[in-house]
Amino acid sequence: MSYLVYARKYRPKSFEELIGQKGVKQTLQNAIRNQRVAQAYIFSGTRGVGKTTVARILAKALNCKEGPTPTPCNVCELCTEINEDRSVDVIEIDGASNTSVDDVRSLREGVQYKPIHCRTKVIIIDEIHMLSKSAFNALLKTLEEPPPNTVFIFATTEFHKVPATIVSRCQHFEFKRISHTEIFEHLGRIAGKEGITISDPGLNLITDAAEGSLRDAQSLLDQAVAFSGEQVKDEDLKEILGTINQDLMFQCSSAILEEQPDRIFTQVEKIIDSGYDLRRFHEELIRHFRNLLLVRSVKKPEELLPHTADDIQRLREEASKAGAEDLLRYLLSLQQGEQGLKFSSHPRIYLEAMLIKLCHYRKLTPLKDLLKQVQELGGQASGIQERETRMQPKPRPAEPEPKPAPQTVPKAATAPEPSPHSPLPPSKAEIRPVPEKEAQSNESRPAESGNSTEADAVLRDPAVMNFMQTFKAQILSVEPKKGEKIATRKIEDLMD
Numbered sequence: 001m002s003y004l005v006y007a008r009k010y011r012p013k014s015f016e017e018l019i020g021q022k023g024v025k026q027t028l029q030n031a032i033r034n035q036r037v038a039q040a041y042i043f044s045g046t047r048g049v050g051k052t053t054v055a056r057i058l059a060k061a062l063n064c065k066e067g068p069t070p071t072p073c074n075v076c077e078l079c080t081e082i083n084e085d086r087s088v089d090v091i092e093i094d095g096a097s098n099t100s101v102d103d104v105r106s107l108r109e110g111v112q113y114k115p116i117h118c119r120t121k122v123i124i125i126d127e128i129h130m131l132s133k134s135a136f137n138a139l140l141k142t143l144e145e146p147p148p149n150t151v152f153i154f155a156t157t158e159f160h161k162v163p164a165t166i167v168s169r170c171q172h173f174e175f176k177r178i179s180h181t182e183i184f185e186h187l188g189r190i191a192g193k194e195g196i197t198i199s200d201p202g203l204n205l206i207t208d209a210a211e212g213s214l215r216d217a218q219s220l221l222d223q224a225v226a227f228s229g230e231q232v233k234d235e236d237l238k239e240i241l242g243t244i245n246q247d248l249m250f251q252c253s254s255a256i257l258e259e260q261p262d263r264i265f266t267q268v269e270k271i272i273d274s275g276y277d278l279r280r281f282h283e284e285l286i287r288h289f290r291n292l293l294l295v296r297s298v299k300k301p302e303e304l305l306p307h308t309a310d311d312i313q314r315l316r317e318e319a320s321k322a323g324a325e326d327l328l329r330y331l332l333s334l335q336q337g338e339q340g341l342k343f344s345s346h347p348r349i350y351l352e353a354m355l356i357k358l359c360h361y362r363k364l365t366p367l368k369d370l371l372k373q374v375q376e377l378g379g380q381a382s383g384i385q386e387r388e389t390r391m392q393p394k395p396r397p398a399e400p401e402p403k404p405a406p407q408t409v410p411k412a413a414t415a416p417e418p419s420p421h422s423p424l425p426p427s428k429a430e431i432r433p434v435p436e437k438e439a440q441s442n443e444s445r446p447a448e449s450g451n452s453t454e455a456d457a458v459l460r461d462p463a464v465m466n467f468m469q470t471f472k473a474q475i476l477s478v479e480p481k482k483g484e485k486i487a488t489r490k491i492e493d494l495m496d
């Protein structure tokens with residue numbers, strides 16, 4: 001027997017074998033049971049999720065020798081003909097290559113004749129959205145006066161392109177993407193039946209790449225077996241799927257976590273040399289940081305990651321170079337750079353700048369440290385003031401004190417404009433009151449925040465307000481109009 005690709009070999013022959021699409025399955029089976037089958041259906045959904053498969057099962061269900069049945073026998077002559085794609089009454093037309101009005105006209109003429117072998121003629125038009133306007137109009141006429149004993153099934157991956165006039169004459173079923181678990185398990189079953197050795201992480205790589213399409217998943221498995229034989233190695237899969245080398249990911253995250261911006265340029269050079277698309281690399285880097293954050297935050301990451309124990313250990317070691325909070329910031333920052341990179345006319349420079357900025361991330365002075373410094377400054381200043389007050393009860397209007405500190409606070413509170421290259425996410429930690437103990441810890445945090453509401457929040461922070469209060473007293477003490485009394489009282493308050 002000639003070789004059959006897995007996608008065809010494993011095409012479900014009955015509703016029971018169909019994976020997912022529960023609603024579609026149930027509604028159609030009930031319709032057949034209750035003899036309420038519509039004259040026209042439209043199946044929409046992404047490629048490889050079962051539209052053609054269901055159309056054929058429905059054709060068998062309507063024509064099986066055992067009568068219209070939700071469970072066609074698959075052995076009678078009519079079922080076999082349909083399974084083997086040689087039934088004269090079940091006609092499949094590719095809408096993409098039969099787009100003209102003439103194609104639809106000849107179809108209309110064809111449907112005037114009674115079915116030859118079957119009870120019900122089934123016309124399946126795939127990719128119906130590709131039909132021309134005139135072809136749609138011709139089809140519409142057929143749908144307005146549908147010939148008896150004929151069921152139309154239209155399939156499309158672009159439902160929005162199908163004219164409403166057609167849609168309104170059909171029962172519409174939306175086919176969903178197949179879940180990760182369902183694809184993973186299905187591939188595992190096929191591998192078992194075919195005697196293929198493939199690891200779980202390997203199956204996961206395929207499942208991820210298939211993005212919800214069972215046909216894509218099966219085709220990738222086919223490709224893997226053609227490439228490496230029945231022993232499919234993870235390395236081979238990475239080659240086939242063009243998965244970005246994990247070493248590159250780790251080299252990049254190490255440069256960031258070890259704060260070595262000079263390594264970024266060679267790193268980006270390597271990525272380009274390896275032929276990877278920079279945006280793809282960036283996406284993969286986001287996933288990598290997500291995994292680092294996951295292993296840093298979760299007790300049993302092996303339950304959530306499809307990686308081997310060795311890979312998880314490697315992630316753990318890498319993640320230990322930073323706190324979970326920092327990893328979260330790197331992740332958010334990388335995500336925020338996604339759009340910018342997408343539309344940048346110099347993606348290489350954009351990526352370099354973004355990664356270099358991440359390398360400097362933890363070096364940026366945390367606001368809480370700035371605050372502490374300012375508070376200390378405030379303390380010193382009030383100390384001086386205190387001494388001066390004691391020595392000289394009257395303020396000296398002729399010699400106004402410089403006013404550096406009130407500017408210092410808003411400055412510390414208001415972050416620099418986020419650069420288009422790697423806008424750093426605002427940090428809650430920067431604007432919350434800092435408990436003394438925590439403020440003394442050495443763990444560093446970046447000190448950027450984005451907008452004025454955050455600046456306002458910082459200004460309302462009890463620690464800042466306290467400082468402002470202190471500061472006001474010092475200013476008042478040199479403002480002749482406001483009078484020395486207030487100033488002296490405030491300073492005395494401070495002395496208590």
Ligand SMILES: Nc1ncnc2c1ncn2[C@@H]1O[C@H](COP(=O)(O)OP(=O)(O)O)[C@@H](O)[C@H]1O
Nearest residue numbers: 007010011019047048049050051052053214215
């Ligand atoms: N829901 C499904 N259950 C089981 N296999 C499926 C399913 N969807 C797709 N497949 C597999 O993918 C192949 C192509 O599916 P098909 O029904 O032609 O997809 P499409 O939605 O593009 O019409 C099938 O032969 C089958 O092997």
Ligand SMILES: [Mg+2]
Nearest residue numbers: 051052126155
């Ligand atoms: Mg199809």
Ligand SMILES: [Zn+2]
Nearest residue numbers: 064073076079
């Ligand atoms: Zn049958």
